[in-house]
Amino acid sequence: MAERTPSSAGRGAEPASQGLRVDARRNRARILEAAGAVFAEKGASASTEEVARRAGVAIGTVFRHFPTKEDLLRALVGDLVARLDDEIRVLADEGDPATGLFVFFTSMVEQAAAKKTVVDLLAAAGVDLPVAKPVEALREPIDALLVRAQRAGAVRDDAGIREVLALLVATCQGALRGGWDHDLRAATLAIVFDGLRPQAGR
Amino acid sequence: MAERTPSSAGRGAEPASQGLRVDARRNRARILEAAGAVFAEKGASASTEEVARRAGVAIGTVFRHFPTKEDLLRALVGDLVARLDDEIRVLADEGDPATGLFVFFTSMVEQAAAKKTVVDLLAAAGVDLPVAKPVEALREPIDALLVRAQRAGAVRDDAGIREVLALLVATCQGALRGGWDHDLRAATLAIVFDGLRPQAGR
DNA sequence: TGACAACATGAGTCGCTACTCATCATATTC
């Protein structure tokens, strides 16, 4: 679903790697990959040393590329937001908008159930965690999808982008921290989606 | 709403204080009160020393009464669950069950918006945080309320206790970590409640 | 191929926090 250009990551081959020595570029990539895995498993509170171990580099190397743990998180989250952004733009351009909105919603919750990073990201939509503004980038495309779905009469008019984002944050948080299995995720989302439909409004 | 017996806490004047010297009993109460405030503000990751400072006792005194930080959390959470249990039992015995369910739901979210402890508690409903089983105590009374609401035709039949608890955890998490204001809490809950109503089921 | 800047290394520093314990204070009991 949604093929990307050449390399694995996308977005023009990591501009931040431009002009690095080949070994440095390789290590940077390894660190990002390891950090993605480690933080996805244990959440953002996992230690930087574990990332270094997983990446097969010394702790100092991690801090050379990302002077702060926050910088590392930011780089990861930026990449993730870019991917989500791609996904939602594809959904926005094709097919039924309400379906697209619900598909995107479901997709995020599925990812949240597996990746703590996504939840920490979503949490940032309201508070100022190590990752704050990036999520705002998603507000606009989601809003566009929402408005189109409302014009099509498939989503109630009194549900604004704030409410939709709130529900998105809530279900992602719940799915992860509550350890919902696949069935529970589906059933819970079905209830939320029904609540978003027009006839539900009183 | 829902008056309690004599002293402030309830549940038989804290059995754990029985047989303590008067100064010890006073300090224990102070520590619990301070811990409640501190953890509500900063979450369970607040330091034990801050609790001691707020309580006006030495750090060693805190550890004399609660050998482990987890013990302190457990004591707090137990108290909180007891209070919620009282609340829901009152709601279960009087008036419309669906209204009661939604009132209780709203009440928990309101508390979550102010108290991190509640959210950490709710999170425990699915994972094994320092506080695991206590929440299960709430499952039964909530379920009773839910079943009655369903019999009255006010809540859809395919929403089980698992789904309701999941939604409860999700909205509490969202309300706290997303920093929802009062309006957003109300609007979001309205959508969730609509989704729980019968006509919403497809 | 030599010389140098860029990079990697990992033991060490610093700060924070849960928890301990020798010492001192006081409630309780007779």
Next chain:
DNA sequence: GAATATGATGAGTAGCGACTCATGTTGTCA
């Protein structure tokens, strides 16, 4: 109003995690 056990105190210990830096290594380029 002692005697004593129970409780309070707070400097100290231990462990962990983010971050540093002196030293050694290697890609790069003339």
